[in-house]
Amino acid sequence: MKIKTIRLLLLLSIFSYFNIDTKIQQAYVDQTDTNFFDQLNQSHQDSTFYCSAKLVAPSNISSRLNYHQIYAQAIYDEIQCRQFFHMTLQQKKELFKLNYYDFAQKLLRRDNLSDQAIWALWHEYKNKRLWDWNNEKFENEIKIKEALKLRQKHREQKEALTQPQRLNQFLPEEIIYLKSAYALPINHSESHTVQKFIAARELALQQTENDNFKQYNASHTLTSQAQAYLKLHDIDATHYHNFYGTAVQQQLHNEICSIFEQAATLQRNIPYNSNFLQYSVICADAAHDLNKLEQIQMVVALNNLSFQFLDTVETYSLAAAHGALGGLTNMIVGWAQLPDSISFLAKSLHYVFESCALSSCTLEHGFEDLFTELRDARNEEINIGLQALSQAISDSTGPERVEALVEFAVNFRVPTKILQVLGGVLGVTRSQATLTRSAQAITAVVGEQMTTSETTRELAQTLQKAEMLLQESVVRQTAQQLKNNHISTKSLTPVNIDIIRNQAHNANANSALLTKLKALNNAQADAIKTKHLPDGRIRYYRQEKLSSTPGPTRGSAHITEFNPKTNQVRAWRECYDHSGKINRVHPKMLNGQTLTGQHYPPTKSELEYWLNQKIRNINNEY
Amino acid sequence: MNIKQKIGTELKQLLTNKKTTEQIGGWCYWIYMKHIQDIDTTLKDLLLDLSTMEDGPEFELSYEKLNDIADRLIAGEDVKL
Numbered sequence: 001m002k003i004k005t006i007r008l009l010l011l012l013s014i015f016s017y018f019n020i021d022t023k024i025q026q027a028y029v030d031q032t033d034t035n036f037f038d039q040l041n042q043s044h045q046d047s048t049f050y051c052s053a054k055l056v057a058p059s060n061i062s063s064r065l066n067y068h069q070i071y072a073q074a075i076y077d078e079i080q081c082r083q084f085f086h087m088t089l090q091q092k093k094e095l096f097k098l099n100y101y102d103f104a105q106k107l108l109r110r111d112n113l114s115d116q117a118i119w120a121l122w123h124e125y126k127n128k129r130l131w132d133w134n135n136e137k138f139e140n141e142i143k144i145k146e147a148l149k150l151r152q153k154h155r156e157q158k159e160a161l162t163q164p165q166r167l168n169q170f171l172p173e174e175i176i177y178l179k180s181a182y183a184l185p186i187n188h189s190e191s192h193t194v195q196k197f198i199a200a201r202e203l204a205l206q207q208t209e210n211d212n213f214k215q216y217n218a219s220h221t222l223t224s225q226a227q228a229y230l231k232l233h234d235i236d237a238t239h240y241h242n243f244y245g246t247a248v249q250q251q252l253h254n255e256i257c258s259i260f261e262q263a264a265t266l267q268r269n270i271p272y273n274s275n276f277l278q279y280s281v282i283c284a285d286a287a288h289d290l291n292k293l294e295q296i297q298m299v300v301a302l303n304n305l306s307f308q309f310l311d312t313v314e315t316y317s318l319a320a321a322h323g324a325l326g327g328l329t330n331m332i333v334g335w336a337q338l339p340d341s342i343s344f345l346a347k348s349l350h351y352v353f354e355s356c357a358l359s360s361c362t363l364e365h366g367f368e369d370l371f372t373e374l375r376d377a378r379n380e381e382i383n384i385g386l387q388a389l390s391q392a393i394s395d396s397t398g399p400e401r402v403e404a405l406v407e408f409a410v411n412f413r414v415p416t417k418i419l420q421v422l423g424g425v426l427g428v429t430r431s432q433a434t435l436t437r438s439a440q441a442i443t444a445v446v447g448e449q450m451t452t453s454e455t456t457r458e459l460a461q462t463l464q465k466a467e468m469l470l471q472e473s474v475v476r477q478t479a480q481q482l483k484n485n486h487i488s489t490k491s492l493t494p495v496n497i498d499i500i501r502n503q504a505h506n507a508n509a510n511s512a513l514l515t516k517l518k519a520l521n522n523a524q525a526d527a528i529k530t531k532h533l534p535d536g537r538i539r540y541y542r543q544e545k546l547s548s549t550p551g552p553t554r555g556s557a558h559i560t561e562f563n564p565k566t567n568q569v570r571a572w573r574e575c576y577d578h579s580g581k582i583n584r585v586h587p588k589m590l591n592g593q594t595l596t597g598q599h600y601p602p603t604k605s606e607l608e609y610w611l612n613q614k615i616r617n618i619n620n621e622y
Numbered sequence: 623m624n625i626k627q628k629i630g631t632e633l634k635q636l637l638t639n640k641k642t643t644e645q646i647g648g649w650c651y652w653i654y655m656k657h658i659q660d661i662d663t664t665l666k667d668l669l670l671d672l673s674t675m676e677d678g679p680e681f682e683l684s685y686e687k688l689n690d691i692a693d694r695l696i697a698g699e700d701v702k703l
Contacts, residue, residue: 518658522666545671547680556674556681575677586677594655596648603678605644 076614085121086112096125104140108147115148178213182248182296193262193307197255201300204251217244220257229264233281244535245291252291252299259284259306266313280309292536293564516569516592523560523571537563544576554578558588625660629653629669630695637689643682647675664700671703 081089095106103125107118122144126137184201208214219242222230227237240260243253263277287302527540542558553575560571571589574582586599598606623631632653636646651673654666661669668691674681683691694701 515655515658519655522658542670545674545681547678548683549680551678551680553678553680556677558670573674573677584677588651589655592655594652599677603644603676605642 075618076611085117086110092121095121096128100129100137100140104144108144115152118144118148175213179209182208182213182246184248184296184300193311194304197251197303201248201251204247207247211247213246215245215249217242218250218253220253222257223261223264225268226257226260226264229267230260230281233278233285235281235285239532239534240288242534243291245294248296249291249294252287252296252303255303255307256284256288256291259303259310262310266310276309276313280306280313283309292534512592514592519560519571519589519592520562520569523562536565537561552577553583554580560589624698625657626665626695626698629657629665630692630697633688633695634692637685637692643688644676646688647673647677647681650675664702668701668703 078089081087081092085092087095095103098106104122107113107121110118113121122141126141129137182205184205220240222237222240230237230240240253240257243250245253259280263280267277283302283306287299287306290302291299523540523542526542528543529541531539531541533539538561540560540562542560544555544557546555547553554577556573556575558571558573560569562569569589569591570587572585572587575584575586577583584599584601584603587595587597589595602610632649633646636649641649650669654661654669654673658666672683672691675683691701
């Protein structure tokens, strides 16, 4: 009797233990063939990996979930699986039944899966087979790595060909403007290196017109020697690895890379630090900036000048060096070529000055010419300089003539002013650092101290005229601020003023425009780091704010980006982990308007909010 | 009431209404953009620093600290974090 009573009590306790919720939980466990609670804990651990240092959910979370919540979790998992892996839980389960080889093959055949998804699936699969000590596991992992690399390469190539960042259809007026902007100068240089590139430039121009001025991305390589030489001149070689532009721009970029490589090679072969090689690199660097702005004629002029510098070094420096070492004959030959080299150099310099002085973008855009006085003064100086040059050539003979020419090329005063002033106005020098560096280089060429105050005064006069002409408060404020800071003078070119004016179609745009300009101004003033991207965008990094409590995120920085081509300003915040990698991004502002949105990837609080919202919706349905 | 006191009062109001630190962080950025023309450098730095609170619990400040900041802003003081 006692035994029967005990059995009955036991049965009753077991019956009361298995309530309806546990049955549903069991049904879900059977359906997914995974331990639901382990999975739940795992998902919480994953969320902490992405989100924060908050404590993970306790293991007895199941006791707090009711039927609806478990059902919601099941739906949530199914949705997550479909969104991330593009398959149902059932399909995933079937996939996991395969052996290593078949699993890897099937995984790689799914083109719609991202790399992260493939690795997540692979690791999940591998963790389920911890008991399986098989070499096949490692072989297949290597195969997956290689296949993913290959896939990424194909994808990049495909993107480079099909990247439609620029509209293919232009208005007839735009095509006329582009054709005039892309018109290549004819036979302007006698440098034998330039002659090699003329055919390639014409071919590229033809291709550009056939492609309807379509821009594309292309990668370029620089030798390690060239990269080291650029590093010596504080130039970041990574800016030259990718370039986005038309075929002509790509050709000119190729030439710039070629200049760097030739300069590095020549420098290696001569026993002293050549100033001319340094100038060629500085010119090519300035040409790179102009190339991003599609100032084709200026780029051609600067490239030609760089090649001229290289030719000069090649003819007399190398010949002299070889002559001193190798014999008298070579030296005589080298010195015999000197006057020609120097005269070519002078012609190239003259061409650059002319291009600078005559490339007045104001006329092209229907504005009053703001640079008349400046240009006339510069032309007069060029004439005086050239007259002095011709006088020096006619008066001197033999070696004295050579010395006079060298002296003229080195002491010529005009390039400093023209390149500084017009370079600043046209936007060649877009930051204080670049301006200083260019000015130092040009000062070294000219052999005189940089006349900063004079340059500033001339710029201020130009800006004052722009203000008087436009009479717009926005432009006036920006001009005042930029004049005070001497930063980003490019923003005040007539082209950009035109763009700024045309953006204000609506009276309400005034507020956003003011905010946008002020945000950009603040970013420039507070920036501790400025980054120039290959396509011309400039990013201003504010100082990182370190976290106050320990966690996976080390700090957060506010970044503002300015696109000179579109005048778009946007801002976002980046969070960094302890190795300095970005682990989260949060868009904050676009063209003066505050953005309200999620973090990428979402924070834990955002995830919790969404999950609660989803559960609440499901509860409401029931 | 100047802009600093106005922001301090609004911050106090949010704290009284028990808004979360993430919400206060979002509000700080919004108020920074709204008054970007008027605020000085110190207030700008403070608002941008406070707005990091929405990036995660690592950046959160305690309610006591936030209350203290609000009080000091209302008093017209320059606050630096």
